[in-house]
Amino acid sequence: MKPRKILCVGPGKPPSVADALLQSATWEVLMAADVATARRIQARQDVQVGLLPLVDGLPESISLAEECTRMARGIEWVGLCHQVALDMPALRELVLNEFFDYHTLPVDWPVLDLTLGHAFRRAQLRARNPPESGAGGSMGMVGLSAQIANLRQQIRKVAATDAPVLIGGESGSGKELAARAVHQTSHRANGPFVAVNCGAIAPALIHSELFGHERGSFSGATACRQGFIEAAGGGTIFLDEIGDLPLELQTNLLRFLQERTIHRVGSSRSLEIDTRVIAASHIDLVEAVAAGRFREDLFYRLNVLSLVVPPLRERRSDVPILAQHFLQLCMGDPRQSRVEGFTRQAVAAMTSHDWPGNVRELYNRVQRARVMTDQRLITPQDMLLSVPAGNVSLGLEAIRTMAERDEIALTLGRVGRNVTHAARELGISRMTLYRLIDKHGLVPRTEMKSPNPAFGR
Numbered sequence: 239m240k241p242r243k244i245l246c247v248g249p250g251k252p253p254s255v256a257d258a259l260l261q262s263a264t265w266e267v268l269m270a271a272d273v274a275t276a277r278r279i280q281a282r283q284d285v286q287v288g289l290l291p292l293v294d295g296l297p298e299s300i301s302l303a304e305e306c307t308r309m310a311r312g313i314e315w316v317g318l319c320h321q322v323a324l325d326m327p328a329l330r331e332l333v334l335n336e337f338f339d340y341h342t343l344p345v346d347w348p349v350l351d352l353t354l355g356h357a358f359r360r361a362q363l364r365a366r367n368p369p370e371s372g373a374g375g376s377m378g379m380v381g382l383s384a385q386i387a388n389l390r391q392q393i394r395k396v397a398a399t400d401a402p403v404l405i406g407g408e409s410g411s412g413k414e415l416a417a418r419a420v421h422q423t424s425h426r427a428n429g430p431f432v433a434v435n436c437g438a439i440a441p442a443l444i445h446s447e448l449f450g451h452e453r454g455s456f457s458g459a460t461a462c463r464q465g466f467i468e469a470a471g472g473g474t475i476f477l478d479e480i481g482d483l484p485l486e487l488q489t490n491l492l493r494f495l496q497e498r499t500i501h502r503v504g505s506s507r508s509l510e511i512d513t514r515v516i517a518a519s520h521i522d523l524v525e526a527v528a529a530g531r532f533r534e535d536l537f538y539r540l541n542v543l544s545l546v547v548p549p550l551r552e553r554r555s556d557v558p559i560l561a562q563h564f565l566q567l568c569m570g571d572p573r574q575s576r577v578e579g580f581t582r583q584a585v586a587a588m589t590s591h592d593w594p595g596n597v598r599e600l601y602n603r604v605q606r607a608r609v610m611t612d613q614r615l616i617t618p619q620d621m622l623l624s625v626p627a628g629n630v631s632l633g634l635e636a637i638r639t640m641a642e643r644d645e646i647a648l649t650l651g652r653v654g655r656n657v658t659h660a661a662r663e664l665g666i667s668r669m670t671l672y673r674l675i676d677k678h679g680l681v682p683r684t685e686m687k688s689p690n691p692a693f694g695r
Contacts, residue, residue: 286361307336314357377419381556397423407547410598429473437482455504587618590626
């Protein structure tokens with residue numbers, strides 16, 4: 239049987255349990271003295287179980303444990319501690335909220351081995367069925383509308399193959415986010431994702447940037463350099479605004495799509511590269527082909543599979559949910575911010591607005607409002623939006639989602655963000671509350687940051 243990998247984190251000599259694990263035929267032990275080392279190990283290897291001793295220097299151990307559990311959500315953590323240590327409220331709260339299980343010293347190896355085995359199987363199950371956070375961002379896409387649900391379904395189908403993908407949609411609608419979702423849902427998820435804006439590279443450099451160059455191939459080429467396509471080997475390259483690619487470069491890209499090989503500038507040697515191509519454009523490439531600005535054969539090579547990201551005005555029920563999500567991203571630590579949400583007038587104004595700049599415009603308006611408002615709730619004036627004359631229907635699902643979020647936020651505030659107490663007041667389990675917290679983006683268990691602030695790409 240292939241050994242299972244376990245990450246033991248802690249300074250100094252390995253604890254006695256690690257010695258036992260090291261001698262076990264069923265576990266491959268990886269030791270890390272600190273969080274930085276643990277991060278490097280986790281980035282290079284598929285580790286699904288973590289073991290944390292919480293014995294010596296208790297405050298320091300708790301701090302170490304908090305950092306480790308924030309490090310990666312794919313790891314199931316098991317703590318080791320003396321029974322007396324559980325009298326500390328801080329440690330109990332940490333174990334309840336962040337650990338799969340704990341084991342008290344002295345170590346009973348058969349019991350601990352059973353616990354670690356359970357943690358490993360749970361991690362395997364989680365990896366096969368990654369949690370979707372509903373409105374809070376399944377595949378990184380926030381929303382409950384039928385349009386966004388349909389897009390997620392199409393992404394799952396597209397991700398199952400390696401064929402090129404062409405993504406259409408208005409500027410600011412989230413094409414790069416869709417491309418990342420395809421990559422992260424595919425078997426290439428552990429490989430690199432390289433995003434390139436074809437319109438942002440100087441025409442004189444774009445050949446070298448995409449395909450790389452050899453030393454001395456042109457003035458200033460003092461060393462060999464990988465191009466973006468080569469750097470994305472084993473993963474995905476996202477070519478944004480593909481319509482801006484010069485015609486001569488379109489020929490080279492077509493050759494790569496046909497033969498899966500590239501030539502660096504200044505080299506006669508072909509390199510075989512395993513990179514999936516996803517392209518996007520806010521312009522109509524069919525019209526560009528008709529006008530002679532885009533190669534017809536390249537268009538058909540790219541348009542094997544297609545996705546269209548809907549504009550925000552076509553999924554208005556998602557606007558309040560997106561706005562609340564962006565507000566949380568802008569606030570940093572929610573406990574240190576006075577802003578809690580939006581007035582009903584602001585929600586109505588957002589829902590009636592046409593959003594010509596799509597998601598990017600919404601993010602920018604929320605960011606501005608959060609800085610400029612002097613009140614607990616953001617108003618239409620804070621967002622520079624006009625109040626609609628009539629009533630705007632938000633849809634039953636959006637109203638239900640907002641009510642659920644407000645109740646959870648109020649309860650968390652009332653109990654000082656204590657998840658255990660909040661779950662008790664709400665009459666639900668802690669795990670259910672954690673799922674709802676993630677869904678609504680209230681107090682994430684790990685620090686949630688956008689992979690790229692350019693939401694509209």
